Amino acid sequence: MASSEEDGGGNGAVEEKENGKKKKKLGALATTWLIFYNVAMTAGWLVLGIAMVRFYIQKGTHRGLFRSVQKTLKFFQTFALLEVIHCAVGIVRTSVLVTGVQVSSRIFMVWFIAHSIKQIQNEESVILFLVVWTVTEITRYSFYTFNLLNHLPYFIKWARYNFFIILYPAGVAGELLTIYAALPYVKKTGMFSLRLPNKYNVSFDYYYFLIIVMFSYVPLFPQLYFHMLRQRRRVLHGEVIVEKDD
Numbered sequence: 218m219a220s221s222e223e224d225g226g227g228n229g230a231v232e233e234k235e236n237g238k239k240k241k242k243l244g245a246l247a248t249t250w251l252i253f254y255n256v257a258m259t260a261g262w263l264v265l266g267i268a269m270v271r272f273y274i275q276k277g278t279h280r281g282l283f284r285s286v287q288k289t290l291k292f293f294q295t296f297a298l299l300e301v302i303h304c305a306v307g308i309v310r311t312s313v314l315v316t317g318v319q320v321s322s323r324i325f326m327v328w329f330i331a332h333s334i335k336q337i338q339n340e341e342s343v344i345l346f347l348v349v350w351t352v353t354e355i356t357r358y359s360f361y362t363f364n365l366l367n368h369l370p371y372f373i374k375w376a377r378y379n380f381f382i383i384l385y386p387a388g389v390a391g392e393l394l395t396i397y398a399a400l401p402y403v404k405k406t407g408m409f410s411l412r413l414p415n416k417y418n419v420s421f422d423y424y425y426f427l428i429i430v431m432f433s434y435v436p437l438f439p440q441l442y443f444h445m446l447r448q449r450r451r452v453l454h455g456e457v458i459v460e461k462d463d
């Protein structure tokens with residue numbers, strides 16, 4: 218049904234018109250890179266999931282779980298910064314803003330909350346967002362991989378566009394409860410805060426910053442959730458979403 222093809226601007230993608238709608242067709246190099254990236258990420262999150270299950274079976278408790286899997290988590294979640302670059306260079310058809318909010322909130326949770334505030338690492342809410350992220354990412358990256366290989370099993374497609382309905386709010390609950398649990402420690406230690414007077418003449422209070430971050434979920438989370446609901450309608454029910462040209 219493709220009616221015309223034109224150069225996509227040197228980013229490995231070629232633009233193709235399908236039913237009057239612009240759709241990017243990836244070049245071989247971009248496809249190979251994305252397959253490698255998605256296979257690596259699926260494997261990384263699978264390793265993390267297996268490590269969590271093994272830990273729980275062996276120890277019978279969630280205490281110490283974050284500590285035991287943190288290296289793998291930090292590596293693969295930080296690696297996901299590449300997703301923002303994928304959108305920016307145009308090899309992936311997603312908004313830089315939507316991906317940027319999603320990735321930066323995760324990096325923030327990993328490095329500036331869970332890694333930095335050891336006292337909260339054994340909170341149940343940490344395990345909640347870890348489990349939710351792991352299930353989400355195994356599904357999401359395997360979806361992208363099979364999709365790129367043009368062999369997408371329906372149950373993976375179904376899982377990608379249905380699991381999030383429950384997992385997204387559950388993940389957000391885990392993240393918000395974890396930040397909330399961190400507040401007393403942040404207040405007590407004054408970590409990452411800068412009080413006046415200082416040579417820069419600037420003050421910054423991490424405690425209030427965290428409260429602002431928590432409130433910022435109110436406008437930002439629905440945008441991500443509705444974005445996913447639109448993607449769900451498009452992919453599972455074939456609805457045409459009218460998009461503005463970039």
Ligand SMILES: CCCCCCCCCCCCC[C@@H](O)CC(=O)SCCNC(=O)CCNC(=O)[C@H](O)C(C)(C)COP(=O)(O)OP(=O)(O)OC[C@H]1O[C@@H](n2cnc3c(N)ncnc32)[C@H](O)[C@@H]1OP(=O)(O)O
Pocket residue numbers: 251255309310311312315316318319320321322323325349350353357361364365381384385386387388389392430433434437438441444448
């Ligand atoms: C500094 C402090 C910052 C603090 C900010 C505080 C604000 C926080 C508010 C936000 C809260 C977020 C909480 C969150 O962390 C909780 C959770 O994640 S819980 C778990 C549930 N989550 C999810 O299910 C979402 C997971 N994330 C995503 O799906 C994506 O990141 C998202 C950008 C949200 C959506 O993805 P996308 O738009 O890409 O949707 P699609 O999957 O349908 O893909 C669209 C097309 O792009 C192609 N694509 C995308 N990525 C790839 C890839 N890696 N490889 C190959 N192809 C890719 C995809 O195939 C689609 O192509 P086409 O349209 O041609 O079919």
